[in-house]
Amino acid sequence: MEMHRLPLPELRDDKHRHKQCNGNENSNRFRPPKYKGRLSQGGYVAVENNNGANNSQSLGSCSAHNSSNIAHAISFRGVEFPDANTLPASPNVQQDASSTDFGDQSHFELCFERLAKLGEGSFGEVFQVRDRSDGRLYAVKISKQLFRGEQYRAERLEEVRRYEEFSGHENCIRFIRAWEQYDRLYMQMELCRESLEQYLLRCQQIPEERIWHILLDLLRALKSLHDRNLIHLDIKLDNVLIGEDDETCKLADFGLVIDVDRANSQHATEGDSRYMAPEILQGQFSKAADVFSLGIAMLELACYMELPSNGPLWHELRRGILPEEFIDKISQELQLVIKSMMMPDPAARPTTDTLLSHPKLQRMQENQKSLITVSNLSRSFRKSRRVVYGKVCNWKSFAYRCLFYLLEILHLYKPISPSQPTITPAPSSPTTFLAAVPRVEFQLVGSTPITNRDCYASDFLTGDDELELSKQETPHVINSTPLNHNQGKSRLDSSRRSSLGKTIPTLELDSPYSNVASLKLFETSSFRRKKLFVLDYDDE
Ligand SMILES: Nc1ncnc2c1ncn2[C@@H]1O[C@H](COP(=O)(O)OP(=O)(O)OP(=O)(O)O)[C@@H](O)[C@H]1O
Numbered sequence: 142m143e144m145h146r147l148p149l150p151e152l153r154d155d156k157h158r159h160k161q162c163n164g165n166e167n168s169n170r171f172r173p174p175k176y177k178g179r180l181s182q183g184g185y186v187a188v189e190n191n192n193g194a195n196n197s198q199s200l201g202s203c204s205a206h207n208s209s210n211i212a213h214a215i216s217f218r219g220v221e222f223p224d225a226n227t228l229p230a231s232p233n234v235q236q237d238a239s240s241t242d243f244g245d246q247s248h249f250e251l252c253f254e255r256l257a258k259l260g261e262g263s264f265g266e267v268f269q270v271r272d273r274s275d276g277r278l279y280a281v282k283i284s285k286q287l288f289r290g291e292q293y294r295a296e297r298l299e300e301v302r303r304y305e306e307f308s309g310h311e312n313c314i315r316f317i318r319a320w321e322q323y324d325r326l327y328m329q330m331e332l333c334r335e336s337l338e339q340y341l342l343r344c345q346q347i348p349e350e351r352i353w354h355i356l357l358d359l360l361r362a363l364k365s366l367h368d369r370n371l372i373h374l375d376i377k378l379d380n381v382l383i384g385e386d387d388e389t390c391k392l393a394d395f396g397l398v399i400d401v402d403r404a405n406s407q408h409a410t411e412g413d414s415r416y417m418a419p420e421i422l423q424g425q426f427s428k429a430a431d432v433f434s435l436g437i438a439m440l441e442l443a444c445y446m447e448l449p450s451n452g453p454l455w456h457e458l459r460r461g462i463l464p465e466e467f468i469d470k471i472s473q474e475l476q477l478v479i480k481s482m483m484m485p486d487p488a489a490r491p492t493t494d495t496l497l498s499h500p501k502l503q504r505m506q507e508n509q510k511s512l513i514t515v516s517n518l519s520r521s522f523r524k525s526r527r528v529v530y531g532k533v534c535n536w537k538s539f540a541y542r543c544l545f546y547l548l549e550i551l552h553l554y555k556p557i558s559p560s561q562p563t564i565t566p567a568p569s570s571p572t573t574f575l576a577a578v579p580r581v582e583f584q585l586v587g588s589t590p591i592t593n594r595d596c597y598a599s600d601f602l603t604g605d606d607e608l609e610l611s612k613q614e615t616p617h618v619i620n621s622t623p624l625n626h627n628q629g630k631s632r633l634d635s636s637r638r639s640s641l642g643k644t645i646p647t648l649e650l651d652s653p654y655s656n657v658a659s660l661k662l663f664e665t666s667s668f669r670r671k672k673l674f675v676l677d678y679d680d681e
């Protein structure tokens with residue numbers, strides 16, 4: 142694959158640097174020029190569909206990276222997720238598919254309406270957006286810095302790989318898709334309510350029970366990373382988001398994730414110095430570093446304590462000395478857990494598995510499990526109730542069928558002839574009506590004997606003249622028992638009419654009847670039955 146050679150980057154060695162404070166102007170981390178929103182590079186923007194033949198390699202699936210003006214889908218998911226490799230066409234652009242001229246708007250601007258800025262970190266700005274195609278709300282992270290070279294670009298694209306990898310985990314952010322354009326990376330993901338940092342600033346005093354739940358959520362997320370030999374290296378309140386349910390905590394920002402096996406290599410970059418484990422200063426990157434960061438983040442959350450980014454308190458906290466005036470606010474049980482997570486010696490810190498087996502966390506997990514079981518049970522109960530109801534209805538119709546079969550054997554019932562009426566659209570002019578409208582032929586007899594006579598369709602219909610059925614409204618057939626609609630007329634009249642030889646051989650499909658729904662009504666009602674009971678005439 143021919144790779145596009147970008148202009149030589151202005152490289153800076155920003156490795157092993159402490160971050161003073163994330164996301165604000167005081168940060169001493171290298172801060173790229175601010176993203177100006179709409180880029181003035183002009184030209185055209187195209188959406189490249191890399192579906193199907195896309196192969197996931199280390200640089201993602203961005204094939205033919207020959208023009209940074211073209212929006213390329215980025216995905217490491219492989220062929221089993223073909224959608225991930227495809228960028229949806231902009232809903233606004235109704236044009237020839239072969240054309241690539243979308244004006245000077247970026248794919249982001251064509252597809253999304255920018256609503257608000259949600260946050261900003263060292264690498265990107267995150268916006269709340271509305272997808273123009275489905276009207277739903279999402280978060281889109283746009284990298285602040287232009288790709289300075291292939292290596293830099295590859296590092297940024299690694300974040301996509303990690304987001305995709307953990308997208309299915311309940312305690313990780315759900316990832317939608319990513320693309321690059323104008324030498325920037327765009328990542329579309331689920332919209333969360335707020336970060337834990339924002340939550341803490343808003344609530345200040347968080348109940349301890351809630352702290353335990355947050356710890357449980359984050360340990361689960363961290364375990365899924367550690368089980369794959371990956372370390373996050375940027376665990377902090379700002380990188381934990383609260384989901385739409387206002388409850389679940391989700392780990393985000395996989396920008397610094399590295400493989401443990403490569404942890405001491407040049408690829409590792411330390412995260413925020415406020416949360417950094419002491420051994421990182423010696424270039425030791427391990428899973429225990431994440432445990433330390435999570436421990437100190439819990440201290441901040443539980444004690445509403447502002448963490449130092451350097452100085453004497455920074456060192457004290459890393460020697461295992463926690464300020465009494467803060468730590469005394471929380472229970473002994475939680476204190477012990479936090480202290481163990483913040484042990485100076487990385488080897489002495491508990492692993493995520495050990496922490497998850499803490500009795501308190503175990504109990505919580507069991508409670509959650511039983512809650513899930515109960516909700517699953519009630520869901521399956523509702524489902525099976527529906528199935529049983531459906532079955533009962535089937536049995537009912539089965540019983541009816543048996544009954545009619547029996548009646549047929551006893552020659553009390555003769556099934557209707559198989560010829561079905563053909564349906565043609567109702568004619569527009571009344572003159573052509575008679576010729577065009579199909580006729581449904583049936584002789585209809587009710588299933589319940591009311592008088593000693595045959596029961597005819599006229600029993601089911603309102604009106605005086607049963608020969609003019611086509612002028613009738615849709616019959617209100619509720620059950621098979623013919624009601625006497627011949628108001629004021631005796632049943633004798635009806636039987637006389639029948640004895641006079643007046644039959645109702647046909648029913649013309651007038652407009653109320655000429656639609657399929659009406660026909661269905663006939664089919665499912667007792668109109669299907671032909672002649673059920675023919676009883677002897679018996680004068681009342
Ligand atoms: N999906 C989301 N929903 C809501 N807010 C979000 C979302 N993703 C990010 N944010 C907000 O944007 C901020 C910055 O996002 P993120 O941490 O991914 O950027 P970053 O540049 O990688 O940060 P860092 O400096 O930590 O490396 C977050 O702290 C959070 O407040």
Ligand SMILES: [Mg+2]
Nearest residue numbers: 262379380394
């Ligand atoms: Mg962040």
